[in-house]
Amino acid sequence: xxxxxxxxxxxxxxxxxxxxxxxxxxxxxxxxxxxxxxxxxxxxxxxxxxxxxxxxxxxxxxxxxxxxxxxxxxxxxxxxxxxxxxxxxxxxxxxxxxxxxxxxxxxxxxxxxxxxxxxxxxxxxxxxxxxxxxxxxxxxxxxxxxxxxxxxxxxxxxxxxxxxxxxxxxxxxxxxxxxxxxxxxxxxxxxxxxxxxxxxxxxxxxxxxxxxxxxxxxxxxxxxxxxxxxxxxxxxxxxxxxxxxxxxxxxxxxxxxxxxxxxxxxxxxxxxxxxxxxxxxxxxxxxxxxxxxxxxxxxxxxxxxxxxxxxxxxxxxxxxxxxx
Amino acid sequence: xxxxxxxxxxxxxxxxxxxxxxxxxxxxxxxxxxxxxxxxxxxxxxxxxxxxxxxxxxxxxxxxxxxxxxxxxxxxxxxxxxxxxxxxxxxxxxxxxxxxxxxxxxxxxxxxxxxxxxxxxxxxxxxxxxxxxxxxxxxxxxxxxxxxxxxxxxxxxxxxxxxxxxxxxxxxxxxxxxxxxxxxxxxxxxxxxxxxxxxxxxxxxxxxxxxxxxxxxxxxxxxxxxxxxxxxxxxxxxxxxxxxxxxxxxxxxxxxxxxxxxxxxxxxxxxxxxxxxxxxxxxxxxxxxxxxxxxxxxxxxxxxx
Numbered sequence: 210x211x212x213x214x215x216x217x218x219x220x221x222x223x224x225x226x227x228x229x230x231x232x233x234x235x236x237x238x239x240x241x242x243x244x245x246x247x248x249x250x251x252x253x254x255x256x257x258x259x260x261x262x263x264x265x266x267x268x269x270x271x272x273x274x275x276x277x278x279x280x281x282x283x284x285x286x287x288x289x290x291x292x293x294x295x296x297x298x299x300x301x302x303x304x305x306x307x308x309x310x311x312x313x314x315x316x317x318x319x320x321x322x323x324x325x326x327x328x329x330x331x332x333x334x335x336x337x338x339x340x341x342x343x344x345x346x347x348x349x350x351x352x353x354x355x356x357x358x359x360x361x362x363x364x365x366x367x368x369x370x371x372x373x374x375x376x377x378x379x380x381x382x383x384x385x386x387x388x389x390x391x392x393x394x395x396x397x398x399x400x401x402x403x404x405x406x407x408x409x410x411x412x413x414x415x416x417x418x419x420x421x422x423x424x425x426x427x428x429x430x431x432x433x434x435x436x437x438x439x440x441x442x443x444x445x446x447x448x449x450x451x452x453x454x455x456x457x458x459x460x461x462x463x464x465x466x467x468x469x470x471x472x473x474x475x476x477x478x479x480x481x482x483x484x485x486x487x488x489x490x491x492x493x494x495x496x497x498x499x500x501x502x503x504x505x506x507x508x509x510x511x512x513x514x515x516x517x518x519x520x521x522x523x524x525x526x527x528x529x530x531x532x533x
Numbered sequence: 534x535x536x537x538x539x540x541x542x543x544x545x546x547x548x549x550x551x552x553x554x555x556x557x558x559x560x561x562x563x564x565x566x567x568x569x570x571x572x573x574x575x576x577x578x579x580x581x582x583x584x585x586x587x588x589x590x591x592x593x594x595x596x597x598x599x600x601x602x603x604x605x606x607x608x609x610x611x612x613x614x615x616x617x618x619x620x621x622x623x624x625x626x627x628x629x630x631x632x633x634x635x636x637x638x639x640x641x642x643x644x645x646x647x648x649x650x651x652x653x654x655x656x657x658x659x660x661x662x663x664x665x666x667x668x669x670x671x672x673x674x675x676x677x678x679x680x681x682x683x684x685x686x687x688x689x690x691x692x693x694x695x696x697x698x699x700x701x702x703x704x705x706x707x708x709x710x711x712x713x714x715x716x717x718x719x720x721x722x723x724x725x726x727x728x729x730x731x732x733x734x735x736x737x738x739x740x741x742x743x744x745x746x747x748x749x750x751x752x753x754x755x756x757x758x759x760x761x762x763x764x765x766x767x768x769x770x771x772x773x774x775x776x777x778x779x780x781x782x783x784x785x786x787x788x789x790x791x792x793x794x795x796x797x798x799x800x801x802x803x804x805x806x807x808x809x810x811x812x813x814x815x816x817x818x819x820x821x822x823x824x825x826x827x828x829x830x831x832x833x834x835x836x837x838x
Contacts, residue, residue: 222671222674223678226671226674226675226678227678229675230675230678230679234687237687237688237691238687238691240691340566340567343567343825344567344822347818347821347822347825348814348818350763350817350821351763351767351813351814351815351816351817351818351821352810352813352814352817353767353770353771353774353786353810353813353814354771355771355774355789356770356789356806356809356810356813356814357810359789359792359793359798359806359810360806360807360810362798363798363803363806367798367799367801368801374798374799421828421832421835424834424835425832425834425835428834468680468681470680470683471680471681471682471683471684472681472682472771474682474683474686474771474775475682475771475774475775478774478775479793486682486683489683489686490686490775493686493687493690494776501687504683505680505683505684505687508680508683509678509679509680509683511680512677512678512679512680513678516677516678
């Protein structure tokens with residue numbers, strides 16, 4: 210099968226899986242109660258009632274509701290938030306961007322340092338530095354992210370007052386665009402602690418993956434040849450072995466962006482950060498079902514897109530992969 | 534006739550030898566020094582889960598009282614209250630001892646479900662191939678497309694918070710990893726000569742799967758089940774922290790949620806925040822340390838030369 214056909218097939222199956230997930234969510238949320246309660250609440254105006262009824266087909270039979278739900282999903286028409294009294298779509302997109310501003314730096318940091326650390330661990334196999342590094346990586350992976358966040362808040366924000374106690378900006382301040390945020394020192398001041406508590410956890414996986422993958426490559430013949438040429442051990446490790454071992458880390462990286470949305474729900478909650486994960490949790494508790502539902506579907510969409518990218522990347526980077 | 538008897542004894546000998554190798558493999562796990570350390574820490578937590586509630590000095594739900602009858606609350610550690618009391622006047626040390634059980638229930642039950650489901654799915658897909666494999670692997674793809682914690686949150690809202698629903702919610706997605714890895718192993722095992730030999734000797738599919746394929750993938754199943762223990766404990770803690778824990782039980786995540794909601798952070802009550810997290814971290818780390826040893830058994834390339 211050619212690369213192009215492989216990409217096309219993966220794309221189609223990704224869309225199909227998304228429809229299946231959306232279907233599961235459609236029926237899961239209808240277990241909560243009356244579908245009317247999912248989209249309307251008594252404080253809405255009659256005009257809003259009518260509009261929502263029309264848009265989601267709440268007076269129609271179930272299959273029509275399901276059909277309209279799918280159409281709305283793919284056109285980003287998410288209905289009205291009960292709590293915020295505004296359209297759910299733009300709200301969710303904004304929160305998603307907020308989340309990305311935390312997630313992407315955290316993942317980049319943890320993968321850069323994790324990969325370099327993993328090379329070191331494999332290189333120093335059997336030495337005490339490897340043991341120490343291993344124990345450190347495992348410990349960080351074992352510490353709940355939200356608890357690390359709590360500790361950072363307790364000591365650095367509470368006891369030493371070095372950082373603000375949460376949020377995205379100082380209370381009362383607003384921002385024009387997400388681009389403006391990136392030049393705002395106040396934002397960085399708020400973002401450091403959550404980014405650190407995510408990174409410490411996320412660093413463990415690339416470190417262990419890189420170490421394992423390196424150990425598998427290190428026994429191959431070409432490594433001996435590099436050494437026989439008189440190359441420095443550091444160059445052998447970082448230039449030759451690492452390049453041949455990095456593939457699993459690259460694919461894990463693509464997937465990590467999507468996967469960390471899930472776990473970051475907790476960090477966003479601890480730091481009262483207005484991200485999409487915390488919005489989903491709060492909406493669930495508030496009974497704000499349009500927002501909860503579509504926040505979940507937005508995160509599922511991210512996961513699927515990144516899975517797709519990882520698959521393509523893997524096939525592209527490793528010529529040994531056959532597409533069948 | 535005599536020849537046939539001969540063949541069966543040979544087969545059963547080979548089988549017991551295979552199981553013996555597996556037992557040896559588990560012995561090898563603890564040749565890894567990190568795995569030994571993990572084992573020791575794990576034993577401490579097992580003792581805590583078994584006997585903690587018996588030796589707990591106070592009732593974990595009872596409000597401790599001052600001599601004048603008011604609640605003995607927000608107090609730091611003393612000899613009588615090793616980890617102080619919370620805003621309700623409950624003894625935190627005793628609550629911590631009770632919390633170990635939930636962590637073990639979540640960890641072991643999830644690991645069992647994930648191991649069984651994932652292995653059955655993986656073996657079936659890898660061995661039979663064709664449309665069965667296709668169907669199972671699309672299910673795996675589906676499970677990989679669902680964001681883990683958000684899905685668990687939605688499922689628990691629908692099913693109501695309880696420890697068993699938490700276990701169901703975690704297992705519902707976690708089997709995907711075991712299934713994928715087991716399948717790819719079975720695909721290589723299937724081509725081994727011993728499988729052809731077994732088939733030529735008249736062994737049925739079930740017999741081949743049970744006696745030849747399963748023993749070979751068992752170490753991998755164990756490795757991913759060990760990972761699942763860690764995941765389950767962390768996820769249970771996270772869900773409880775969000776307020777989705779079993780309201781009638783005490784878990785480390787619930788203790789942390791109480792602390793967060795009751796402003797333990799601004800009140801400076803470190804004795805309420807630090808110990809539950811240390812317990813979660815210690816237990817999960819012990820399991821991951823053991824997984825280091827298991828990984829070396831599964832993948833001999835990792836062993837030190």
